[in-house]
Amino acid sequence: MQRCLIIAEAGVNHNGSEDNALRLVDAAVAAGADIVKFQTFKADRLVTRAAKKAAYQETQTGEGDQYSMLKALELDEEAHARIGRHCAEQGIEFLSTGFDEASTDFLVSLGIRRLKLPSGELTNAPFVRFLASKGLPLIVSTGMATLDEVAEAVDWVRDARQVAGQDAPLAEVLTLLHCTSNYPTPLTDVNLLAMRTLQDRFGLPVGYSDHTAGIFVAPLARALGAGVFEKHFTLDRSMPGPDHAASLEPAELARMVGAIRDTELILGDGFKAPTGPELEVRVAARRSVTLAVDVRAGQRLCVEDLTLMRPGNGIPPAELDSIVGRIVIRPMHEGDTLHREDLAP
Secondary structure, three states: OOOOEEEEEEEOOOOOOHHHHHHHHHHHHHHOOOEEEEEEOOHHHHOOOOOEOOHHHHHHHOOOEHHHHHHOOOOOHHHHHHHHHHHHHHOOEEEEEEOOHHHHHHHHHOOOOOEEEOHHHOOOHHHHHHHHOOOOOEEEEOOOOOHHHHHHHHHHHHHHHHHOOOOOOHHHOEEEEEEOOOOOOOHHHOOOOHHHHHHHHHOOOEEEEEOOOOOOHHHHHHHOOOOEEEEEEOOOOOOOOOOHHHOEOHHHHHHHHHHHHHHHHHHOOOOOOOOHHHHHHHHHHOOEEEEOOOEOOOOEOOHHHEEEEOOOOOOOHHHHHHHOOOEEOOOEOOOOEOOHHHEOO
């Protein structure tokens, strides 16, 4: 089974501090995540000064505008470069969601291996086409979207790749993440089966971007086929900021990674065959053709001479009928397990 790609979403939980960002990288490494992801944006290119916060953002940070909140959460290019180098040193993939073309080009210049489209940009046709033209694997979150909107975005990706002369099958480069853009997401709104809907409709790899509290959903999503799983995490849930309250702390992140990996072990490879230990157990648990009476050498066996009893290291029950009429070559006793070498050819 292919391993699920686990993305530890640091996002803006660094609170604008490079030191916090580096500590988040270390926490993701310690937890066993495959990727640590941040967000790259300039507030001046993302929101107007009049844009209001989402309700969950107001709950966590108080009233005010998006611009001021996001401006305080920016990291400059030098900080990004140092974070990327730290990821390389620690052996974890660095990823960041670029929210505009300039930010994306900068991230590509840092050598990121894939791109991420956030849910809020799914209907941003020019930006979707721009990302698709870059020739890197693309992960698309689909929070807030209808199925028709997802279909439209997939078409934009396909068309942009064709224009750019990229001929790799779409299923090799595009992954769709089911997502519910509510922080935290109540369990009643998770709808994990929507992953299957996406997979059935588009024939693409799917995953889940999780905004629920805790780690309960993670192994379930993996069991239902999530090839990518993304989860917000923080150094401390009590820190101020829009996303901390709906994030895992480092120890919880480690447990989540462990739960996903355990689920993969449980799922196995789908091939039905006895395990090594089962081969031993079946000797004790299965039956063999067994003598119901004492017999002498040269005696021809009849039905009444035979029964089926454990252990299962002799002639199997399926061959009982073929044993009737065979000749025993040595004296044997009631309860003896019958083996092929006990019978005349």
